[in-house]
Ligand SMILES: NC(=O)c1ccc[n+]([C@@H]2O[C@H](COP(=O)([O-])OP(=O)(O)OC[C@H]3O[C@@H](n4cnc5c(N)ncnc54)[C@H](O)[C@@H]3O)[C@@H](O)[C@H]2O)c1
């Protein structure tokens with residue numbers, strides 16, 4: 322069981338440390354953790370946010386536990402040297418194209434979300450976000466027009482095979498859940514989205530037991546707040562999935578709770594909280610490590626097929642929350658280490 326641990330910047334090391342404590346506590350046979358540098362810390366130490374040494378560790382591992390990257394000190398750097406290139410580069414280099422971002426309301430948190438309790442209570446959804454394409458990876462630049470004005474531009478595109486492979490992941494996920502898949506796009510304006518929608522419809526022929534629907538992303542943002550209980554699986558592109566998953570996190574209470582799995586064709590995957598390096602609270606011991614701990618559970622399930630220890634971690638987090646263990650993000654007063662201790666006690 323070779324796991325790479327890339328803690329990164331800001332609160333990344335703080336939340337990753339707690340997830341690693343949980344992994345150690347499970348006494349998993351053959352557990353081998355290898356740390357590597359990513360993000361701003363890697364740039365400062367080695368001149369690159371994703372050094373070749375780190376990529377080599379990733380390639381030699383069965384799975385990657387990732388904290389967060391992002392350091393405002395580095396925002397003036399050329400784009401390819403910025404911390405965020407570490408996570409974008411790993412996703413692309415390793416072929417992690419399918420990002421699963423589940424959102425469920427934990428018992429005891431119904432009154433602590435940004436929604437009314439009776440609306441929040443119904444949430445049990447999975448966002449399947451495409452992670453290797455879209456406007457994220459198109460050509461881009463800032464150019465000067467003939468009349469002297471500067472123009473920023475980013476090329477958005479999806480090839481049909483890219484849409485097809487994420488469609489299969491989403492349809493299969495829906496088959497294992499309530500059998501409903503909502504594809505979110507902007508096909509009323511974007512050609513990229515029109516092709517996305519066409520391919521979703523084509524692939525749906527292979528999944529007669531899944532009910533496919535389509536929604537424009539602006540409406541989806543509204544419906545996530547109005548009636549999030551209507552969603553089972555949402556499949557969407559890279560940019561829309563990024564935005565909608567942060568929104569979904571507040572519908573269930575906090576961005577400090579949402580875990581994710583980024584999967585390739587095989588079993589290797591990258592597991593990370595959906596949040597970033599949170600510079601505003603970094604170094605203060607205030608970050609909620611639950612999203613990273615839950616990402617470790619996803620790692621055990623998806624990369625190693627270890628359902629029992631994964632479920633053990635999830636139950637311990639749920640129990641801690643039900644017992645009132647909450648960080649500042651949920652209006653509580655527990656710090657990062659205290660939350661980690663509470664989860665460990667309930668494993
Ligand atoms: N995958 C990643 O590594 C990733 C994801 C998102 C943002 N980022 C980067 O992180 C940096 C900060 O970005 P941002 O401020 O827009 O987003 P962010 O997710 O880091 O923080 C947004 C807000 O949520 C809070 N928050 C986030 N995680 C929390 C946790 N575990 N517990 C409690 N509160 C938490 C923060 O304090 C902040 O107020 C940027 O450099 C950005 O590019 C990285």
Ligand SMILES: CC(C)[C@H](C(=O)O)[C@@H](O)C(=O)O
Pocket residue numbers: 405408409563595597
């Ligand atoms: C840091 C950034 C590149 C990243 C993204 O946009 O994918 C983040 O927001 C995320 O959600 O993982």
Ligand SMILES: [Mg+2]
Pocket residue numbers: 563564567595
């Ligand atoms: Mg994001």
